[in-house]
Amino acid sequence: MTQKHVSVLLNEAIALLNIQAEGVYVDCTLGRAGHSVEILKQLTTGHLYAIDQDEEAIKASYTTLKKVGENFTILEGNFVDIKAMLAVNNVKQVNGILYDLGVSSPQFDEGNRGFSYRFDAPLDMRMDVNNNQMTAQIVVNTFSEKQLADIFYQYGDEKFSYQIAKNIIKVRTKQAITTTNELVEVIKQALPQKVLKQKKHPAKKTFQALRVYVNNELEVLKKSLNQALDLLLPGGRVVVITFQSHEERIVKELFKSKTTNSEDKFLAKLPIDNLIKAKEFALVHKKPISPNQAELENNRRSHSAKLWAIQKVV
Helix, strand or coil: CCCCCCCCCHHHHHHHHCCCCCCEEEECCCCCCHHHHHHHHCCCCCEEEEEECCHHHHHHHHHHHHCCCCCEEEEECCHHHHHHHHHHCCCCCEEEEEEECCCCHHHHHCCCCCCCCCCCCECCCCCCCCCCCCCHHHHHHHCCHHHHHHHHHHHHCCCCHHHHHHHHHHHHCCCCCCEHHHHHHHHHHHCCHHHHCCCCCCCHHHHHHHHHHHCCHHHHHHHHHHHHHHHEEEEEEEEEEECCHHHHHHHHHHHHHHHCCCCHHHHHCCCCCCCCCCCCEEECCCCCECCCHHHHHHCHHHCCCEEEEEEECC
16 A cells, blocks of 8 residues: 655755745645645745656646645656756746655655665666656666665665675676565675664665665756745745755755855954955855654654745845
8 A cells, every 4th residue: 555645854944945825936846736736825925836757746736736726737757857947937036945755655655666675676766757767676687896885875875785786796697686575685694693683674775875876866956946046036945855865965965155255254353344255145044944853653654854945034
């Protein structure tokens, strides 16, 4: 049975968007419309643009949003093209943009997309099955030992990346690894007993790394966030929900670069007024927001979530 998708940090994210009823907002990660529904509820003459590259998500969410209002447009594509997609709709500036970087529950729970180590399915892991030709199966069966080890370590923080990569090479010389269950077994064979006995699933980090690589998630996020900041009207905000350390690093470093200057501390000590230039952006919260205890207990996917927000000042 498919688990209903529960949006993480829903109320907090919507509050940080500081929605104006007549404003224009973008949900870069429509998914099953959890956040989009709440944004749409607060709009009167405003408009919501929602982006997704998953056809199944778009079909399901369109029906959901129609029950709430008419003033929305779903844009099919990757949010790396946010500026171009909005420009086609004659939108050049917006009041707020939201990113929920977690993979939606249906993608994990339905199993047929190959994202989950809990269900047997073809090794795919593509968000966009129509335009992305790279699959997890191609990576696992054709990449070199070093390439695989680098992917598992860089995108999954897998300490046993070399051992897993080595065993993949060994197994695939006899038979191609084509399903999630087959890959899980190969991973387990490469890990020591002390790791296999831990509560966390032994394949979690490797599967995360493959998904991130197949969908080029980190590079896409960097490019999209820079465009998002350019799109903001004064007072507008970009709100991001991250779920893993690599995403956190990208958001933290970009937001820091936009709101601080390495020379500010030095200039502040000099007896010269107005020497420090006002920044174009400001952090809404100095530290990211984490889920409260109630959410942590009720939604297992919220444990690694962090909420970030930046506002255009001028």
